[in-house]
Amino acid sequence: MTARSLFERYRELILPFLLSCTLSLSVYAIYTSSIPYWLWLIPIAAENIALFAFCGFIKKHNFLGGALMGVLVLLCMRLFFGLIAGSDWGFTFQRWLLTGSEQVDTRAEYLLALLVSFVPFFSVVVYYFTDVLYRMMFLTLLSLVPCTLYVKVLSDIDTVYLCVIALLNVTIFLVHSRTKRQAGVKTTGMRAALLSSAVFIFILLVVSSSIPKEEEARFYDRFEELFMDVDSANELNGDYTNFSEMSGNADNFRGFQERRLFSVNVGYPPYYKRQTFDFYDFEIDRWNNDGSDFSDIAYTPEEWEELHSHLSLTALRQAIIRTDELSEGFVQKYHQSSLVRFAGLKDDVIKSVVTSEKFPAMYFLSPSRIISVHPYASQNYDDYSVTRSGVFRFRERPHPYDFTYSVESYEDVMSRGYWFALRAGDISTEDALAMLHEMDDILTRAGEDELAEAARAHITMTEEAQEYKAMTQDNTALVSDEIRRLAEEITAPYTYDWEKANALASYFILNGYRYDLQYVSEDTSPEYFLFTSKRGSCSDYAAAYVLMARSVGLTVRYCEGYNADPSSRENLWLVKDSGSHAYPEVYLYGLGWTVFEPTVPGDYNEISAADGNVFSNLTFDSDLMATMFTISGIILAVIVVALILIPVIAERRFVNRLENASPDESPVMAYERIKGASDKIVRNRDALTAYELSDKVDRKTGTQFTPVAFLLEKVVYGGGHADEQDKRSVIDSYIKTRDGIKRFIREKTKEERRKYR
Helix, strand or coil, X not given: CCHHHHHHHHXXXXXXXXXXXXXXXXXXXXXXXXXXXXXHHHHHHHHHHHHHHHHHHHHHCHHHHHHHHHHHHHHHHHHHHHHHHCCCCCHHHHHHHHCCCCCCCCCHHHHHHHHCCHHHHHHHHHHHHHHHCCCHHHHHHHHHHHHHHHHHCCCCCCHHHHHHHHHHHHHHHHHHHHHHHHHCCCCCCHXXXXXHHHXXXXXXXXXHHHCCCCCCCCCHHHHHHHHCCCCCHHHCCHHHCCCCCECCCHHHHHCCCCCEEEEEECCCCCCEEEEEECEEECCCCEEECCCCCCCCEEECHHHHHHHHCCCCHHXXXXXXXXXXXXXXXXXXXXXXXXXXXXXXXXXXXXXXXXEECCCCCCECXXXXXXXXXXXXXXXXXXXXXXECCCCEEECCCCCCCCCEEEEEEECCCHHHHHHHHCCCCCCCHHHHHHHHHHHHHHHHHCCCHHHHHHHHHHHHHHHHHHHHHHHCHHHHCCCCHHHHHHHHHHHCCCCCHHHHHHHHHHHHHHCCCEECCCCCCCCCCHHHHHHHHCEECHHHHHHHHHHHHHHCCCCEEEEEEECCEECCCCCEEEEEHHHEEEEEEEEECCCEEEECCCCCCECCCCECCCCCCXXXXXXXCHXXXXXXXXXXXXXXXXXXXXXXXXXXXXXXXXXXXXXXXXXXXXXXXXXXXXXXXXXXXXCCHHHCCHHHHHHHHHHHHCCCCHHHHHHHHHHHCCCXXXXXXXXXXXXXXXXXXXXXXXXXXXHHHHHHHHHHC
């Protein structure tokens, strides 16, 4: 076949092909990569050629092609999920897609995922609404998809793409209209419009449900401020305002109202603590503080700040270096060489400014390594204190609805990363305490009071942690052997507390546990969560972690607080009731009480989101997809059955009526039925006589219906009568003519398709 003949055969597909490729390439242009995005035009073009050829096959072989299309859709979906999922079920891909690769680096897998999702979508829809059933409106809507995506990621679409897409749409319309008119093919019709609408909407729903969504739209916080009543504190559970006697459970974490509690100005927020719990009640599977003095007020804010202002890792390193200078061999004795050699160790102080959103609370938002809290001077509030567990709280009553304060804390992500990488924590708590006492003694005798204060501050916190561990020892003894064995198995390869704490957090994320707020467990015990359901809320994860960690000797407590959500404004974070979170804090030498996160991958468990195995709040709408495919399958099955059975049943009923009719009625009934069925093969049928219509039908179908027309004229206009033999002849002629009309329409349809192609 020559190039000219190929062009003549496929010229009507060239413009749709260019439109589909342009739409796909405009999506690729959003995402930066080491590979220039325009190089993806080669696989895009190749895939479009293959899909156009496949759609042409479907056009020729409707039933077989439809089945193969279903297989192709399932295959593309399987490849798509395989490329984006990894072990975090598409969480990072979602952030990449919906932020224009600003928050997540572009990976080859993500670009390939576009190749098996957006490209087939554009290709099939463009082909269908140009070559099979032209609908300009749907092509226009399809052309808006890239524009919508650009708006979503807050990026400017290249004017070149807009011009090319618009020009191709107009040109396709003009060419299509001219071609159809020349071929004498109708371009409108109610049935065609309904069918094309149904197909487009179905495809649109599939795509919209398979693309992951952000949990909160950008700029929603501004909308909420302007148009929503946020003065609804009374509607919230009292636990949000006050302290609880017992910890929350899954039910508490399901009843969110998306109510804003606080706004926080900070570069990157830590976890904010509201309350801690020390003892686990194994009968009701809840945490409480009965008999614990660590939830009692123990410090004034000034006393707490004086103590914790000396707890930075930088000060500790300087104290160790100075002690080694005063007592040679000190660093080697306690295996702190790597810490001393690393001059880049930083322990920055982070300041958060917290404003309550017309919401009163008995507590301040307190990070784990908190140094101080200071209400703004205009607030004039000084009736607050600090518990031994590091919760800053008011003594008598909640703070006012509109209350602003600053929180200073040590940065706890980079510092812990340095600490672990340097293996500065490769020392037991007992040896660390001995080292600190020796440091204090040497530095005090040398007159290094400032550095000695750092040593004494760490001594105080470590001794309090040992006291806490002793206090919870009896409760720890109640942990089941089943949980204890699992914890020992997980931590067996490790020696030091920080290693064990990391291993326990990683275990949940790497072993198929699923974070699911909608799940209602038939058994609330930690054993059932750990060994049977492997599914639950953050409270299930945190409780199981604390019990496992305590059973292998770690000093750990159960905390409830908040995880802040980003807003549309830089450095502004929102704390909502839906951000309520339960998590453990482990005491480690040097770092003090340190957050570990068993629920989701992140900064607090040394596992990146790409390595985890967890459902996030930002997930695919799998329920919608499953429901939609189920409903669509049922509807499709009903339609297929109806299309097959209804005509058969209707014809059978008519033939029965014909057989039961009188001889004089039979030709009239048969003629009217054939006249109605001949609308697609005889023009102006209402203007023709019975004989003329029958003659045209006979010549086109090769049947013999004309005798029925003669009998009709004899009975209706000639005053004659028909007998039973005439009636039998009418029935036989009707059946043959009906089949002939169906056969003719099928052949005509095939011929038109061949002509159009």
